[in-house]
Structures are given as C-alpha cells and as structure tokens.
Amino acid sequence: MLHPYEINQDGHLTIGGLDTVELAKKYGTPLFVYDVNKIRENARAFVRTFKEQNVKAQVAYASKAFSSIAMIQVAKQEGLSLDVVSQGELYTALEAGFPVEKIHMHGNNKSLEEISMAVEHNIGCIVVDNFYEIDLLAHVLKEHGKEMDVLIRVTPGVEAHTHDYILTGNEDSKFGFDLANGQADQALQKLLQIDEIHVKGLHCHIGSQIFETDGFTMAIEKLFSALKSLKERHGFESEVLNVGGGFGIKYIEEDKPLPLEDYVTSLIDTIRNQVKVYDMTFPEIWIEPGRSIVGDAGITLYSVGSIKEIPNVRKYVSIDGGMTDNLRPALYDAKYHAVVANNVNGSEKEEISLAGKCCESGDMLIWDIELPKVDQNDMIAVLSTGAYGYSMSNHYNRFPKAAVVFVEDGKDKLVIKRESFEDMVKNDLSYEEE
C-alpha cells in the first residue's frame, strides 16, 4: 500500500483517519481528498533539511501543482515561499493572504498585464525567461517608478530522465536562456544596464518526476561553470541559486523516489563542492517543489458505473470522472495505482481497466490493474493524485469540476466546491433574440 492510506475495520480506505466511503457520501464523487498532515510533513522535510545543514534557503511551493486558496494558506502556515506562473495563480495567492515578498513569478510568455500585476503588488522576485520580457519589465518598472529583484532562468543543457513533455532543462526548450549559445550571458548584460532591475542570481529547472540526483548535479555544475564566466566577464556574483523543483514521488510500486531530505542534501553537497572548486561565496539556495509537496497527499474518489466485459479481451470498469479531473494518463501515459475504497482487501480479485467517462478512447485512467471485484456504485480511489490533478482539470464534454476536501486532525473541510451546471454556463451568452 502506498503511503499514507490505511484501512479501517470495515475494510474501507481511510485518509487522515477518516473513512473515504463516508466522505464520498457526504460530498459526492468525483472527489479530491487531501491529507493536510502529509502536505505539512512533505513541506517540513524540505525546510528542516536546509535548517539542519545551516543553509539559507527558500522553499517555494510551485502552486501550478495545486493552486487553491486553502492550499496556499497551508503553504503560508508552513513558512514556504510561492512560485506562480500566471495572473490567476498570483490572484489566488493574493486572495489567500500570502506574503507578497515571498512570491516568485515564472512564465515563458508573461504578458504586460501579468508583469504589471506583479509589479503593482510588489512581489518578491520575477524569474526572467526571455529577451522580450526584459523589455516589458523595464518598461513597467519605469512607468511605476519601482524596482524588482530578478533571477535569470537558464537552460543548462541537461536531459533529466523523465517524460519528454515534462523535460525543461535541455537546450531545445521553450523556457529560459541557453547557457551554451551565450544567450544567458547576453541577458545578464542587458539586465545589468537597467537601474530598476536587481539581478539576484540564476534559476534552472531541469524537469519533473525525477528520481535520481545526477541530473541536478550536472545542472549545478553547469551553472557554476557559467557563473565563473559571468563573474570574469561582468563581475557578476549570484546571491541566489534557484535549482527548481522536479523531485519525484511514488505513483506505483515500481517508482523509487528518494526521501525528500536526500534530494536536498545532494543539492547542498554539490553546491558546497562547486563553491570550493570555483572559490565563490555560498549562495542562498531556492527550490520550487510542487509535486513532492502535494502529490502523495491527495487521492481521488470515484463511483463505479457501467461495466463492459469483452470475453477473453478485457473488462472495462467506467467511473464518474476521468481525463477531466486527471489528464496525466492521457497526456503523459502516466501510471497510477487504485484501490476499491469500500473493499480494499476483497478476496475475489480480477483484472480490469479503469475507464474515464469522456468521449475519447484515450480516456483511460489505468490499464490492466488487479482489484477486488467491483459492481455498480462501488467506490474506487486513485492514489497520489494530489499534484496536477485538480490543477489540470478541464471542462471537456462539459463535465463540472470536482470538489476538493481537506482532512486534518480527524476533521474534513470542503475547500473547493463542486461546480454546478450554472457555474459552467455562466459566461455563455444567448444567440437568440431576447
């Protein structure tokens, strides 16, 4: 069984000590449920490891993994910083009362409106991604008579071992300035000429769902080699080194992520070593974990509907959600584990495939999984759906978005309401004569 789910005396799956069958009855399905203690535990593992090693750091929760007012309030309570990539994520953070000075803004195509909003609210830092954005930012800062700390996002030319669609640190990437072809150097030169901009350091993010530390090590080595040249050429020293997120989590038994502490220790060791090699001052380290903070803290509960058996071929068990609440299997061929929430240890087992409800053959959440035999209205829990589940959910086939519940200290709390049909059509306008 994957952490942190347990079973009660009725054979029901529990989360945070609460019976998932009761939660589904109370709130309906599909339903995302988060164990808030697990979110806190993950966040604390990062923060604690930096503290224990006496390293000045910022752990910025990458809110793209799951952005909601309640989640951002938990990040705030844990003393995290926050990575946002859009006006919508920034707006959510502001609504949650997140301290603006700890917000960092990303994005490969920040609009004038996004940059203006970030500047108007005095956020802590903008991670500059491209030349166009430098001009926009300079313009907005001059117009507002304000200054801004920035990091330069660079692509270090490192191929992390992960899915192509979630690789971000290779040279041929839409993100950031390339180190090898000199664009990062040009960006620094340009930024150093703008009085309103303070370049605090470099940023890189090599990809997501990474299990090994060697990709991070290689990226850091490339950053330091670049920093040596930037120091020689421009007298620039990086106060901050942001090495992004990407720390992998366990979705299925075969996944072997490292303990979160080990990722941090390895980053610190590599940076210590590089500081020695190049005789530089030790920078403040920033990281941006998303998935590793919320991923294994969340599950999705579904009700079983139609069951179709094709003799000698396959049994399709359809549930009341799918690619609308979890796009990852369709998008990345991502693998998940599921349990029958109302009968976790049922002895009569069979192999089924878990089908979503959308009009797409590719809307399959899990192919060929052995589960206790299910019937209509049984309940399925897909595990480790806390990251990029709700946040990538969509309205395909006009399915309303699911509800989200937090559980902590034996209590459950609705933190995102289930969408109604009225919510869904609220921006539609009639094309008929009034």
Ligand SMILES: Cc1ncc(COP(=O)(O)O)c(C=O)c1O
């Ligand atoms: C710049 C940046 N930082 C942080 C993250 C968070 O990644 P993860 O959720 O894998 O930790 C991402 C997403 O991959 C990203 O693009």
Ligand SMILES: N[C@@H](CCCC[NH3+])C(=O)O
């Ligand atoms: N959405 C991706 C990861 C984010 C990639 C962002 N750079 C996933 O579900 O794995």
